[in-house]
Amino acid sequence: MSKVAIIGGGASGIVAAIFAAKNNDVTVFCEQTFGKKLLVTGNGRCNLTNTKNFDKVYNQDINEYLEKFNYLDTIEFFNNLGLEIYVDEEGRVYPISNSAQSVVDVLLHKAQILNIHIKDHTKVESVKYGEKIQVITQDDIFNFDKVVISTGSTTQFLDDLHIEYKEFRPSLCALVTKQNTKRLSGLRLSNVLCKLEKDNKEYFEFGEVLFKDKGLSGICIFNLSSYLARSKNYNGKIFIDLLPKQTAEQTLQILTNRHKLNLGNAIDFMTGLFCREVNKYILSVCGISEDKVLTSNDIQKICATIKNLEFDIVDKYDNNQVKSGGINLEDLTQNFEHKKLKNIYFVGEVCDVDGLCGGYNLQWAFTSGKIAGESL
Ligand SMILES: Cc1cc2nc3c(=O)[nH]c(=O)nc-3n(C[C@H](O)[C@H](O)[C@H](O)COP(=O)(O)OP(=O)(O)OC[C@H]3O[C@@H](n4cnc5c(N)ncnc54)[C@H](O)[C@@H]3O)c2cc1C
Numbered sequence: 001m002s003k004v005a006i007i008g009g010g011a012s013g014i015v016a017a018i019f020a021a022k023n024n025d026v027t028v029f030c031e032q033t034f035g036k037k038l039l040v041t042g043n044g045r046c047n048l049t050n051t052k053n054f055d056k057v058y059n060q061d062i063n064e065y066l067e068k069f070n071y072l073d074t075i076e077f078f079n080n081l082g083l084e085i086y087v088d089e090e091g092r093v094y095p096i097s098n099s100a101q102s103v104v105d106v107l108l109h110k111a112q113i114l115n116i117h118i119k120d121h122t123k124v125e126s127v128k129y130g131e132k133i134q135v136i137t138q139d140d141i142f143n144f145d146k147v148v149i150s151t152g153s154t155t156q157f158l159d160d161l162h163i164e165y166k167e168f169r170p171s172l173c174a175l176v177t178k179q180n181t182k183r184l185s186g187l188r189l190s191n192v193l194c195k196l197e198k199d200n201k202e203y204f205e206f207g208e209v210l211f212k213d214k215g216l217s218g219i220c221i222f223n224l225s226s227y228l229a230r231s232k233n234y235n236g237k238i239f240i241d242l243l244p245k246q247t248a249e250q251t252l253q254i255l256t257n258r259h260k261l262n263l264g265n266a267i268d269f270m271t272g273l274f275c276r277e278v279n280k281y282i283l284s285v286c287g288i289s290e291d292k293v294l295t296s297n298d299i300q301k302i303c304a305t306i307k308n309l310e311f312d313i314v315d316k317y318d319n320n321q322v323k324s325g326g327i328n329l330e331d332l333t334q335n336f337e338h339k340k341l342k343n344i345y346f347v348g349e350v351c352d353v354d355g356l357c358g359g360y361n362l363q364w365a366f367t368s369g370k371i372a373g374e375s376l
Contacts, residue, residue, distance in 0.1 A: 001025055002145035004376055005135045007124045007157070009034040011365035012348025013150030014107050015077075019373030020148070021114035027142070028116060029135065031123045035104035037152070042092075046100035047359040049074045049366070052091030057356045059230050059324060062364065064334075069367040071359075077366070081106040092359050127157050129341055146376055148336075148345040150369065153323035158350070161341060165327045166352050170320035171229035172361075174217035175238070178312035184211035184277050188218070193244035196224040196313075198236035203227050209240060216311060223356045225316060229324040230354075234316045240309040242274065252303045259299050266292045270302075282306065322361050326352040335375035336368055345372045 002024045006013045009030030017028050028034065038046055049071040050057075075093060078085060083106045084096040095102040111118060119137075128134035132143040149157050153168040189209045196203040203224055210218035216238065228234045243251050263269045267290035270279035283290055286301040294302075327346050332338055336345045347368040355361045 002376065003027075003143070004146045004148065005029060005133070005142065005144040006148045006150060007127070007135065008150040008152065008154075008348075009118065009120075010037045010150060010152055010348065011362050012369035013148065014111065015366050015369030016148045016150060016345075016347055016373035016376075017116050018107070018110055018114060019370050020376040021111075021116050022374075024146075024376055026114075026116045027144075028111070028118050029122050029124050029137070030118065030120050033120045034111070034118050035107055038104050038107075039100045041100055041362065042094065042359075044100055045094050045098045046103045047362065048078065048085065048093045048095070048103065049363040050091045050359040051075075051087050051093060052358075054360070057358070057360045058364070059226070059352070059354050060329070062329075062353055062367075065367050065371060066363075069370045071363060073370070074363060074366050077370075078103070078106065081110050090358065124157075126160050127344075129161060129344065133343060146343045146345070148347060148372055148376075149350060150346075150348045150365075152349045153326065154350070158327070161344070163327060163338065163341070164331065165350075166325040168323040168325040169229045170316055170318075171226040171324040171354050172222040172321035172357060173225045173229075173319060174212055174317035175215050175221055175225055175228070175234065175313045176315035176317060177215040177238075178314050181211050181215055182213050184281055185213045187211045187275060187277055189240070189242065189278070191244070192220070193241040194220045194224060195239045195241070196227060196236055197239070198227055198231060201227075206244065212317070215313075215317070217317070219357050222321065225320075226324065226354060226356060228313065228316070234313060236313045238311045238313055240311070242278075242306045242309060248303065248307050251306055252300070255299045255303050255306075256296075259294060259296070266290050266294055266298070269294055273306075282309070285309065321357070322349060322354050324352075324354040326350050328352050334371075336372040337375075345376075347372045 004020050004024040004026045006017045006028040009028045017026050020026050086096050126136045133147045135142045158165050194205045205220040205223045207220045208218045266288050282305050338344045348365040353364050
């Protein structure tokens with residue numbers, strides 16, 4: 001039986017601890033409390049994984065790991081802990097309580113059954129590598145045979161241990177636009193198609209966009225932000241098709257029919273198409289004053305704008321759900337042990353794996369945590 005330290009009581013660390021505890025004496029060091037970060041996930045509901053599409057949702061192919069622990073294994077793991085779950089129409093898996101606290105509760109219960117030592121409110125200050133690995137906190141020095149680092153996108157230990165990693169960059173975040181979106185702030189567009197143009201490539205997302213004071217948010221935008229996070233900067237262009245179910249021709253036909261109804265001036269013409277502020281915004285983008293009587297040329301302009309509402313992305317918002325970057329998987333064994341630092345393992349977000357919204361990031365945390373934990 002080895003003495004194992006898990007640094008970081010988040011999603012990956014907890015799962016690593018549970019699997020490691022079958023054969024080892026395990027201690028989890030939590031800067032805050034065990035599982036606290038999980039409480040904020042999925043808007044407090046914790047989107048555990050996804051039963052649908054795993055194709056192209058990560059920055060790289062991680063199938064060889066998912067083959068060892070995939071979404072079905074995650075569901076089975078949590079069911080065996082006593083957690084009841086449900087799957088929504090998008091394939092997102094949540095606890096039936098709709099409360100992330102239930103997830104933390106079953107994990108904590110299991111950790112207690114397995115006699116895992118949990119050190120809450122204990123920040124690890126440093127890790128000293130040697131035959132025994134020293135874990136140093138403010139008050140104590142502990143010796144371990146093996147250490148799992150599951151500290152998310154914290155760079156402290158990577159720097160201490162002189163480990164190479166790819167710079168961490170915010171992903172799944174709102175984006176700042178050059179265009180002033182203040183008057184649209186708080187408005188939500190549903191069922192729109194967003195296209196990101198970046199470095200001569202196009203990325204598409206269908207769903208919801210939320211306007212913020214200085215830009216765009218919502219799941220579509222979060223997902224598109226991940227492509228920017230993986231590139232050199234957060235500059236690009238996003239085009240929103242407000243009527244993706246209609247072709248440009250069909251949209252023009254709708255507008256032409258409305259034009260024939262003689263609805264009044266430009267703003268009267270727009271009323272009933274989208275919500276008031278969006279109607280006004282479209283007219284201002286087209287350079288058409290609200291009291292103008294529209295010409296067929298104006299109708300063409302409005303049609304083009306509806307199909308391609310353009311935003312220049314100039315930056316990101318500070319809050320993010322995940323960070324891209326981290327340790328290259330090639331520097332780790334199949335079990336996540338560092339190839340140059342025997343007995344030190346890295347799991348979860350600290351590895352260079354990031355996914356789109358929908359439960360994919362927690363799935364990675366669980367997959368890597370399980371594989372590493374079980375191998376100890
Ligand atoms: C608001 C929000 C909502 C999210 N919702 C979802 C979702 O619904 N579904 C999904 O799949 N993903 C979601 N994510 C992403 C998901 O939370 C992460 O991918 C996942 O938590 C990463 O797990 P991890 O174990 O690698 O790191 P973390 O969960 O970040 O855990 C790292 C832990 O290490 C601790 N730590 C760091 N340094 C030290 C130290 N020196 N000493 C001791 N402890 C330390 C931290 O306090 C933290 O508890 C969300 C993220 C956010 C921010």
